[in-house]
Amino acid sequence: MEKEITIYDIAKDMGVSPTTVSRALNNHPAVNAKTKKRIYDAAQEMGYQSNIFAANLRKKKTNNIGVIVPRLNSNFQSSVIAGMEKVANEAGFNLVISQSLDSVEKEIANANTLFNSRVDGMLVSLANTTESIEHYNRFFKKGIPTLFYDRVADHPACTGFVIDNTQAGYKVTQHLIEQGCKRIVHVIDNIDINVYADRLKGYKYALLDHDMPFDESLVIFSNLSEESAEEIVEQVKKLDPLPDALFISNDACAASCLRPLKLAGFRIPEDIALVGFNNEISSRLVEPNITTINYPGYEMGELAMKNLINHLEGKSIGVLSKTNKITLRSELIIRESSLRKKYSPQPT
Amino acid sequence: MEKEITIYDIAKDMGVSPTTVSRALNNHPAVNAKTKKRIYDAAQEMGYQSNIFAANLRKKKTNNIGVIVPRLNSNFQSSVIAGMEKVANEAGFNLVISQSLDSVEKEIANANTLFNSRVDGMLVSLANTTESIEHYNRFFKKGIPTLFYDRVADHPACTGFVIDNTQAGYKVTQHLIEQGCKRIVHVIDNIDINVYADRLKGYKYALLDHDMPFDESLVIFSNLSEESAEEIVEQVKKLDPLPDALFISNDACAASCLRPLKLAGFRIPEDIALVGFNNEISSRLVEPNITTINYPGYEMGELAMKNLINHLEGKSIGVLSKTNKITLRSELIIRESSLRKKYSPQPT
DNA sequence: CACCTTTATGAAATCGGTTGTATTTTAAAA
DNA sequence: TTTTAAAATACAACCGATTTCATAAAGGTG
Structure with a gap:
């Protein structure tokens, strides 16, 4: 050359x-x-x-922002990243993205790689098996702003962007109760992840507030994949007495349960009301449409990146360091799959 | 510090x-x-x-690979990127990702940014409005390996990973003809994009081979979004005589058409057979399940990245420069939405 | 016209690894 | 013990932009 x-x-x-x-x-x-x-x-x-190397070497800045996600090929995550990219791009930052594939080891390796490549800031959604966040200590110590979103850790240094999952879980459960459901199954992934722990909490609170007992056997654990739908339905069928509602923490999984449920002879929502989570396209495609919680991924990505960049550019000194959680609005979207009383409010 | x-x-x-x-x-x-x-x-x-800057400065290498995609929050694209990330990660490369949002201007800007940040290689899927690829000349000239995938340009320097879209279009059309369909509507996006142009070509060839006339009014243009489904169905209803098959170049869009079609009184597949493209989850969720073409996004991402890295590491000198197109296998997945003859072969 | 600003430009050190070449040490051969 | 090849280490010149400090030129004031 x-x-x-x-x-x-x-x-x-x-x-x-x-x-x-x-x-x-x-x-x-x-x-x-x-x-x-x-x-x-x-x-x-x-x-x-x-030559950016020379400039970076001298300025000790890369204009690169590291992103670690559990997996890229998820509806929610790709929306978040799309939002991040848009904001970063406009502000002249590059996104260096890696996925943990829900493995702590990979997450640690990726964090180290990004640390060594001297990103100016970090945006992280934790792997579902990550319990400690000490592999981010190097970032904290060095003053590299590191924000978490969606899956955050319960740690004072861990500033994060979330929705109020407890509230969301509460709203869904309350809605189902109002629809006359008595035995509500809640399907979640790893309880160690804040999002699922919180939703379960909301589920319990709602039961409590309506004087309904919490039955441990109604909580089903699953990785919430499309493939796991069959097994969830199998477990549901074995419950005695049968439940009259399913609150599944993921739309794609909820939508995938629809067919096996129908095949098993359940009418939706008459026999079993169904609620998902995330407001993905799948919740709108199936029949009946699935009631869900709108989880604004794209907006979350935009907001998280905006805050990070403001912080980097010194426009908001202290805001992030003093904040621990930034909560986005989420909302219950009621659709056919849970509407057992026709006069119910806001049937969208 | x-x-x-x-x-x-x-x-x-x-x-x-x-x-x-x-x-x-x-x-x-x-x-x-x-x-x-x-x-x-x-x-x-x-x-x-x-300090990588110092090392990069000296070695003139970044270990960064630039990726430009139309949009990140698409089922197909996020799968591709997930595949790329996996391979890159294992080989010690970082992914710097940006999206063009289907705007040529943004694509050019992103290409320039990535060029200036001295990525070692490029993987690109073109924006749907991109006609010239001269903004990649800087990469070509400097010998930075630049591969295209899915949406590629017809240019000698443009080595790309694709599926045989013509063949796929042919297979779908032939299948529909075999199912007894006489008036097949084909819905595609911008004809300037290779994938749609090729599918249309396949569609035409199949008609020709079965002595059926090509009727221009049966080709509908749409951005293939979830939202555009209603309008597509509106256009279909206006056709006279009515068509008996819809070949829509995207699963999510095809799935979204299902409800409006049913509402309009069409039975699927008896009145209108429906075929999508990509084998996304949406094609499996709806009822009836939608016949589609399996488009191996994840594998395409893996393969493209593998080739790029091999090239960078000198393991395959010349292979890429001598190759113009690398074609991945795709296959027709026949499901209920197009099965009008019950004795038809391989009902998956 | 001498004196002080303001504006514009330059010299040189710096950032921190990498690498071709030279030098020293060690080990093996004679 | 001397010679010679091999192994290990060191020197010093890079890579290319940034930035502090110094200096020169231009402009303004009494």
Whole structure:
């Protein structure tokens, strides 16, 4: 390959110093407007490309933001990342993305890689098996802003963006109770993850507030995948007495349960009311449409990135360090799958 | 912040030269095993972190791979990226991802940003409005391997990973014809994109091979979003005579059409057979299940990344430069939505 | 016209690894 | 013990932009 053009080449060509070239190209006020123009044009013409390594080396900044997600090919996560990318892109930051595939080891390895590649900030959604966040200590210590979202840890250093999962769980359960459901099954993933723990909490609170007993056997654990639907329905069928509602913590999984449920002879919502979570497209496609919680992933991504960048640019010193949780609004979207009383409010 | 530990600090501490430290940490064969161990331990203990900028500056390599996609929050694209990330991660490369949001301007801007950040290689799926790929000339000229996938351009420099969209379009159409369909509507996005142009070609070829006329009014253009389903159905209803099959180039869109079609009084597949594309979860959720083409996104991502990395590591000199298209196997998955003859072969 | 600002430019050190070449040490051969 | 090859280590020049501090030129004031 041909040798790269540097500011030294430009400087020599134009009879000025590299300093001036550097300043001119960075639009430094101390350089004469005419000189700037001349240098800029020359750089253009010579096909100059700034060498970020050198600049980074000197400035100790990368303009890169590291992102760690459990998996990229999830409806929710890809929305979040889309939102992040949009904001980052507009602000001139790059996204360096890696996935933990829900493995702590991979998460740690990725965190280290990103640390070593000197990202300016971090956005993290924890793997479902991650219990400690000490592998982020290096970031904390070095003052690299590290924000968490969705799946956050219960740790003072862990500033995070979440929805109020307890409230959401409460709302869903309350809605089902209002629809006359007496035995509500709640399907969740790992209880160690805040989102599921909180939803379960909301579920319990709602039962309590309506003087209904909490029955442990009605909580089913599942990885909430499309494939696990069959097994969930199997477990449901074995319950005695049978439940009259299913609150499944993921739309795609809830939608996938619909067919096996029908095949087993259940009418939805008459025999069993069904509620999902996330407001994914799948909840809108199936019949009946599935009641769900709107989980604003794209907005969460935008907001998290906005805050991170503001922080990096010094526009909000202290805001994040003093905050621990930023909660986004979520809402119950009532659809056919849980509407057992036709006069019920806001049937969307 | 405290000052960083450098190889010079380590060197001074241990009474060796920075050269030896550098070599030791890079496991260079010319350093004595014992020395290596000592240096490595010392580095560990002192909390040394290698400065990639300095290394990059010297080595002229980043270990970063740039990715440009139309949008991240799409089922197909997020699968592709998940596959890419997995392979890249294992090989020690980072992914720098940006989305064009289907705007040429943004695509050009992103390409420039990635070029300036000196990625070692590029993986690109073009925006639907991109006609020229001259904004990748800088990469070509500089010898930065740049691969395209899915949405590729018809250009000699454009090595790409694709499925045989013509064949897929042909297979679908042929299948519909075999099911007795006479008027098949084909819904696609921008004809300038290879994937849609090719599918349409396959559609035409199949008609031709079965002595059926090509009727231009049966080709409907749409952005294939969930929201556009209503409008597609509206257009279909206006056709006279009515069609008896819909071949929609995207599962989510096809699935979204199902309800409006039913509401309009069409029985699926008796009145209208329905076929989608991509084998997304949505095609499996709805009733009837939708016949589709399996489009292996994850595998495409893996394969594209593998090839790129092999190329970067010099393991396959020339393979890519001599290749123009690498075609992945795709297959027709026949489901209820198009099965009008019960004795039809391979009902999956 | 001497003196003080303001504006513009430059010299040189710096960021921290990497690597070609030279030098020293060690081991093996004579 | 001397010679010679091999192994281990060191020197010093890079990579290319940034930035502090110094200096020169231009402009303004009494």
